[in-house]
Amino acid sequence: MPWLGHLDAAGLARLRELSAGFLAAKTITGAAGFEVDDRVRVAIAAQACLPILKLGLAAYDDFVEIVVYPDRFLVSRSQVDEAGVVHESTDELAGEAMERGPVVLSWPDADPNADADPASRGWNVVIHEFAHKLDMLDGEPDGVPPLPARRRAAWTREIEGAWESFCGMLDRLEESIPRHVDPESPQGEAWYASLPLDPYAATDVGEFFAVAAEAFFVDPEPLAEVFPDLYRLLTDYFGQDPRSAVR
Numbered sequence: 167m168p169w170l171g172h173l174d175a176a177g178l179a180r181l182r183e184l185s186a187g188f189l190a191a192k193t194i195t196g197a198a199g200f201e202v203d204d205r206v207r208v209a210i211a212a213q214a215c216l217p218i219l220k221l222g223l224a225a226y227d228d229f230v231e232i233v234v235y236p237d238r239f240l241v242s243r244s245q246v247d248e249a250g251v252v253h254e255s256t257d258e259l260a261g262e263a264m265e266r267g268p269v270v271l272s273w274p275d276a277d278p279n280a281d282a283d284p285a286s287r288g289w290n291v292v293i294h295e296f297a298h299k300l301d302m303l304d305g306e307p308d309g310v311p312p313l314p315a316r317r318r319a320a321w322t323r324e325i326e327g328a329w330e331s332f333c334g335m336l337d338r339l340e341e342s343i344p345r346h347v348d349p350e351s352p353q354g355e356a357w358y359a360s361l362p363l364d365p366y367a368a369t370d371v372g373e374f375f376a377v378a379a380e381a382f383f384v385d386p387e388p389l390a391e392v393f394p395d396l397y398r399l400l401t402d403y404f405g406q407d408p409r410s411a412v413r
């Protein structure tokens with residue numbers, strides 16, 4: 167896996183030990199005909215345990231099941247707006263994490279070797295969803311995992327400030343994209359590449375934390391450069407510094 171370059175021998179041994187404990191404690195189930203083999207189990211366990219090297223396996227005590235689909239899966243949602251109108255929608259997802267419930271993953275997105283050059287991926291759906299699990303240990307995802315009171319205040323201030331500043335960056339960027347450029351086209355996407363995080367991070371503070379956590383592990387440089395204080399908090403929380411990798 168391309169995301170483990172910053173771990174020394176002790177760090178790798180710890181990851182191996184946590185992954186074994188994870189596999190012993192969790193059930194990984196295939197859905198829609200997907201067959202879970204040892205490669206799938208180990209790949210998911212190692213990626214899920216990377217964020218808990220310091221926190222330990224107890225951080226995942228509130229659930230047992232991971233469900234894996236052969237591809238992206240559809241989820242129907244029903245939301246009631248302020249006027250009482252019910253909106254039905256269907257989303258195609260690469261992953262989903264439920265409060266005190268299972269984590270659901272699409273294998274092609276969770277497979278660390280799905281690309282010819284896995285290091286080129288600036289995202290990681292497994293780390294993203296398990297970051298949501300850490301966030302949800304104390305309720306609704308709000309970008310703030312359980313922390314001692316004093317650290318909690320500093321964390322909340324920092325992550326909310328970084329999220330607002332990221333939303334500002336995204337707004338300014340979108341205003342500067344020329345009208346003839348389709349934002350969904352490869353040419354449009356090149357504009358977004360100047361952002362330190364995937365634009366999805368602007369959704370809300372909970373998504374900002376999950377996207378920042380995946381960037382922290384798979385593409386830490388832009389995050390550390392643009393949000394150095396947030397990067398320091400994440401380094402302390404996860405007990406590791408992915409920038410120290412010898413690549």
Ligand SMILES: [Zn+2]
Nearest residue numbers: 294298373376
């Ligand atoms: Zn998310």
